Amino acid sequence: MGAASALFLFVLVITGEAATLGITNQCSYTVWPAVVPGGGRQLDPGEAWVLDVPAGNTSGRVWARTGCTFHGEGNVSSCQTGDCGGLLACTAYGRPPSTLGEFAFGGLNAVDSFDISFMDGFNVPMDFLPVPVQVQGRAGCVKGPRCPANITSQCPTELKAPGGCNSACRVLKQDKYCCTGSAAHNCSTTNYSVFFKKMCPDAYSYPKDDPSSTFSCPTGTNYQVVFCPLMNQAMSPPAESPVALPAPIGPTSMKPKSSTVTRVVTILAPVGSFILLTVVFLLAYFICKRRTHRQHEMEEEEEFGELQGTPIRFTYQQLKAATEQFADKLGEGGFGSVFKGKFGDEMIAVKRLDRAGQGKREFSAEVQTIGRIHHINLVSLIGFCAEKSYRLLVYEYMHKGSLDRWIYCRHDNDAPPLDWSIRCKIITHIAKGLSYLHEECTKRIAHLDVKPQNILLDDEFNAKLSDFGLCKLIDRDMSQVVTRMRGTPGYLAPEWLTSQITEKADVYSFGVVVMEVISGRKNLDTSRSEESIHLITLLEEKVKNDHLVDLIDRNSNDMQAHKQDAIQMMKLAMWCLQIDCQRRPKMSEVVKVLEGAMSADNNIDHNFVVARNVISSVPPLSSHVSGPN
Template sequence: MNLGITLLGCLLFIFAPSIVSQTISLGSTLTPTGNLWVSPGNAFALGFYNLGQGIYSVGVFYHKQISTVVWTAGRNLTVTKDAILELGQDGNLVLYNSSSKAVTVWESKTSGQNVVGADMNDTGNFVLVNSSSQFVWQSFQYPTDTLVPGQQLMTGTNLSTVQADSSISTYTLTLETNGNLSLYWKNDLSYWGSDTSSAYSNLSVSGNSPKLGLSLDSNGRLQLVANSSVLANWLSSDYGPNPLRRLTLDADGNLRIYSWAAESGSWIVMWQAVENQCDVYGWCGSYGLCTYNIGAPICNCPAGFKPLDSQQPTKGCKFIDADIATCGGGSQVVSLNHTVLFAYESDNFLVSDNDEGCKSGCLKDPTCVAAIVPNDGAGKCRQKRSHFISGYQFPFLQATSYLKVCNLPTGPATPGVSECSPAPKSSKGSRIGIVIGTTCTFAVTILLEVCVWGFCCRRRITFRGPLSNYAVLDFASGAPIKFTYRELQSATKNFSNKLGEGGFGAVYKGTLLNKTTVAVKKLEGIQQGEKEFRMEVAIIGSTHHINLVHLVGFCSEGSHRLLVYDYMANLSLDRYLFSDSELTKPLLNWKTRFNIALGTARAIAYLHEECRDCIIHCDIKPENILLDEHLSAKVSDFGLAKLLKEGHGRTQTTVRGTRGYLAPEWLTDLPITTKSDVFSFGMVLLEIISGRRNYDPSMDSDKSKFPTWAFHQFEAGQIMSIVDERLHGELESNQLERAVQVSFWCIQDQASHRPSMSKVVQMLEGNILLGEPPMPKSFDEIHSRHVQQQPPTASGLSSFSVECF
């Protein structure tokens, strides 16, 4: 299921073509099969929409272009085809369950407030106005699950998920009085927040609380503002003018910015609050475990549990035999390896020497329903007392969790007796039943083997065990799939369709048995054995970010080491910046370039600071920035540098870097840190702006060392001379100047002078004021050493010390 589409955005809309005038007079009505109240520019409409099976709701939605609801009357209220919406003579807007008006389902409560009419505005705001043209009531003040540009979420209001089968909202976005913006599960547990309370408290003067507001503009900027001060700023990855945008709290509990893509005629996710969907509390329901399936989250049940609804796995699971809260035959604890169970902050921490201590402690405590051992070296065991269990399972997580379940029944009542054997009536009968059951089982097994053998022979299929079913079984596990070399050889037609070649090896296009298109990278120079290689693959596979290429699987067979990634339809960034082929058409405009730069920065910041293991990329360059079908940036080859290390030490590694992108510390035997990636990103950012390589010996001598020449142009105020002339003036000047300044801050020769990648993101977004970057003291010398010390090929091979991976 595409999480980029909201629940109500997928619904079938059935409307009559009739349209009323801009001003709705008192006494006007709407019915499910009647007209609509449409805004003057036909942008929005208010009316009934069909939920299916004769059920309707009333809401504001995009009228012509998009059938997407942005506001509903009463959030989750539904009515039948006999319902009626009326703007009464008393100025009250009322939804009745039938034309008889016997039961009021919802009302605006504006009777007696001098309402003279209503308007459906082109902003998406439905308003009731008085004789002075003032708004007596407006839908913007009562948001449901969506904000549109021009609408504000104020303190005391919230966004809540719209549920088709419940009047109780599960997830809520709340603007709190302490200045935080928080996502809550059932108004109880916060699983995401803006962490802006301290900044907000600093603005308070003499006990006066600044006025808070959250708004989305048409450029895709989401701002949390207190009076005139910006507390937090989030940008969509396609930052720039686009009036068709929305911020929606989706039914899966994630907050997302959507942009309308006219080319594809669909909404595209351009930002989301929770990068890893499995971190959304309770998304898989009670006892549900969230895993990943080819980059997308799915819900599974633990062993011994079954889904409450097999058609809707997010509803949760139940114990197959009995509920722990009601079982009377005692309890036991089952282990869930590689699993984290989320817990309330109030749940206890118990110090335990080992897993057994944690398990036994929970078993002895009658209030304990589950326990988690993070295995993070702290020696702590977290107990859960809530009967709502929400978890994240990934094959390479170190954590172990324990669930308390009812004791399984024993003796004659044990389920699972073969249907071939009669129910035991005596010990002799039991022995006869066992013999018959065993015979039946053996016979069935032989029959199945014969059938499988016959099928394989007829189809000429080689039976190789579970790996033959990777398209179903391994994909469902969410872990990187282990392929055989023959499988990848077949998928790539003997590696015949070469997409490109980089410092770590060649990449080929392939198609798996389930018709998934992938990119297969044949790694070169791998020094690690099977165990070490799989550990590094586990780290790569456990990273999930909207701007990182997803690792589908791997192959480690003999001397073969291959990685399988999602295929990116628009290939790599270098083909658009530097190539003169047809791939450069249409040209990447400034808006797209800036979004690519911002997405790349966010991905690197995630690798450095947000994922479990610090990952230094070591080879940031346009060839490793791939573009999906929407031209969004997807960073590839992250984590591969460590695969090329010699020995098992933490500080020594052999890395292939690329000429022109290596930070000075690579050449001076200084420690390699995350700031080395910052330098490489600065070079890439300069290339995105200019559309040319940072070193090109074919250019005039002044321009051959482009960063040096560009800095002098920047100092002289000639910033436009740096910009790719193919952009034809399609630029946003403030954004451009900011990007140029950021690039020069990133390529400072002293690592300590460079900002962190998280600061780079804030600088690009405009959340941090930039000073003038200084000219690196040894810039010319360092750049010359880059050129002189690198071989003529695209990659160099040297040994350096690394601070962390």
């Protein structure tokens, strides 16, 4: 059983009780689980496999993502992984990386021992739990280990492997990377086994690990192994208690004292019956509505629980505590507010949707899109919360905030002007992030809300694109996609007027952002004179009069010292601002221009706006057009 075998060096005794492993695939993709001893098979989403473990002293392993071929004596010969799609040499239990459940049944004093091990790496979230019905009344049975978090999505670069996250101890081969528990303070700051332990405290991650990572039950207990378990299993709604209804109102058995009393009773009887029926109807209506609402919430939670490749799922209480009751607001956008928080030792930014119903589509788009793409110039999505009506997203924290804080010179902005080199760096990083979305993903991803408020900066002014709530996935065999207007006035490409858009809409928005970075002002600024309100309209005038130098940020001496370089950058922006989207460059071409590998096209049309301010005057749909973030 490899380096972790020390866990199971028990004095084994023969018992007469067999155990059953119920293996279930709750992943949204196919897995190929294997058990030694026992064999292997394919499990599609929702399928289960019940395996009888022979009676007696039995030790072995179960792991998830391998389609293994076995020799007659039970040894593994080759494995196929779901993510990699190729055959891998398989010398020991399905490496490379695999989440393992280890067990020793029928051991000393008739006790089973079991754990979840990261000694060979991690690729699939997993539960290894005693079956509750079997455990009832059996003394000495403890809870089983759970690891429902998707560690792979946050895997350190040094440990990344196809389809998973490699073992720190096996890859780095130094004890200082593999310390846990009380020994952790002696390790280097880059302590990767602590990373595993923090993400999944129940797991066994290092040969000298805490004994609390091993679990036990009386021999004869049955177990369930679940791949991709929900972090928060939704509870079924409790049965509604029957409503106690008042007794029917009608004539009493007492003899009336007068005809007046008889007439009053005769009148009140039907009225009382009507009121009773109304109360019963309203009660039934609200009970039904409440049940429907609960069912809808559970279906939504199940929907997010089964998304492939999604990051960590947090509870609402965890994020409420991490943000100290949402005390420190960083900003506010069209669909929610962003708060500063701390989870463990890491700073985080938590986006809370203020109107969950309105932003449901945007929330789903962001979780599904950014949750499975990774690039140095895209903000990392650490996790999310989909609990009842709460919808929250958890990002890496960017210390210098959004780009608009640094480029707009206004009375409430005390940030010093950025120098030329930093502005070039930021523009290049934005271009690389968009190039990855448009050309390097399986499906083209159009961001559709590129603006300075959605570009975040770290301590070194490295720029990252954020806020993928309005993004659109485009099949590579489609020339365009038709969608309703979405984005922010001032950054919308002219083709939005016809609702025929491609990722080239992002190229136009990028051109607007470049002009804002160079000029140090907003594209639409109503505080200026009428002829200067619209920056892109002003650009048309200045380029035709050969006065582009007038647009360079006058608040920065360094920008004035790089006038010719700034003018060349404006020419690149004008190439991106072509009204005909076919004449705009691809973002990969923009990156080449910025890196000096090619020149910008000089044969461009110097009309950049269809009509004066027509884009900003189009009445937006509030559910699709984002406000400032």
